[in-house]
Amino acid sequence: MPQNVERLSAKFAHPGLRFTTGRGGLVKAVVETAKAQGEIYLHGAHVTHFAPSGQAPVLWVSEQSWYEPTKPIRGGIPICFPWFGGHPSAPSQPSHGTARITTWEVTAVEAAADDGVAISLQNAIHPFQVTYRVEFGTELQLTLTVELPDTAPSPARYEEALHTYLAIGDIHQTRIEGLESTAYIDKVAGGDRQPASGEAIRFSGELDRVYLNTSGACRIFDPLAQREIRISKSGSQSTVVWNPWIGKSDKMPDFGAQEWTGMVCVETANVGDNAVEIAPGSAHTMTAKIQLQ
Numbered sequence: 001m002p003q004n005v006e007r008l009s010a011k012f013a014h015p016g017l018r019f020t021t022g023r024g025g026l027v028k029a030v031v032e033t034a035k036a037q038g039e040i041y042l043h044g045a046h047v048t049h050f051a052p053s054g055q056a057p058v059l060w061v062s063e064q065s066w067y068e069p070t071k072p073i074r075g076g077i078p079i080c081f082p083w084f085g086g087h088p089s090a091p092s093q094p095s096h097g098t099a100r101i102t103t104w105e106v107t108a109v110e111a112a113a114d115d116g117v118a119i120s121l122q123n124a125i126h127p128f129q130v131t132y133r134v135e136f137g138t139e140l141q142l143t144l145t146v147e148l149p150d151t152a153p154s155p156a157r158y159e160e161a162l163h164t165y166l167a168i169g170d171i172h173q174t175r176i177e178g179l180e181s182t183a184y185i186d187k188v189a190g191g192d193r194q195p196a197s198g199e200a201i202r203f204s205g206e207l208d209r210v211y212l213n214t215s216g217a218c219r220i221f222d223p224l225a226q227r228e229i230r231i232s233k234s235g236s237q238s239t240v241v242w243n244p245w246i247g248k249s250d251k252m253p254d255f256g257a258q259e260w261t262g263m264v265c266v267e268t269a270n271v272g273d274n275a276v277e278i279a280p281g282s283a284h285t286m287t288a289k290i291q292l293q
């Protein structure tokens, strides 16, 4: 049975969470508790807002974003799955997979720790069964579980990313710590492999890096907004860092002219050499926890 606001509201009534029609007529859940505000669209299971009470939004969303069933939302937390970037063999397939442009089914809404509220969703993306639990508390906790049914004929491989767009005061002043000792693929330099830089990441032009074999937390220091965002994770061996700067964002119709100065992506991922392979009847879970320090 198709999900609509009335049916969802009747089935999953819970204090602090309500279903409503969002932009473009797409259905979303809105969270308002004593500790936090948030929202998630069923389209893409896309978290588009999170803020602990009294704080400015932690996530950035473009004013120019599409809100259409066939297009990804620009900002928030798109789920890239089951591939990252272009499809490995079929270039006409959508960038970053189909998870972010299909409607997810809500399976549960429940109370979570710390006066929070959690929503769970699922999506069948052949050959996988995917579940996503989003816990809105003082922190935002994301749990993405990919299962390969035991009826599958052979093991299957996938890539994934919680492509988190963070709202920052000014990219020129922002620095990211936690990846100093990790080698990376420089996508701006055509995919060259670079050794660990030994330094915090700072931004002075387009930056698009895939850090491999790293399971540690990142700290995003934002002096203009006078705050620090911490992203910790489990089940993830890659971290992607991206800011498109002027030239690339100018070419994107869903990106406002000066918006690139107020965002940075720090993506909890398993991509490239870190793609995940699972056997029939098994599952893999990746988590990310996003918090203000």
Ligand SMILES: O=P(O)(O)OC[C@H]1O[C@H](O)[C@H](O)[C@@H](O)[C@@H]1O
Pocket (backbone or CB within 6 Å): 072, 095, 096, 187, 208, 209, 240, 241, 242, 265
């Ligand atoms: O425009 P999209 O398909 O949403 O991709 C946006 C960006 O996602 C990731 O961060 C990739 O590393 C970038 O190369 C890409 O440009």
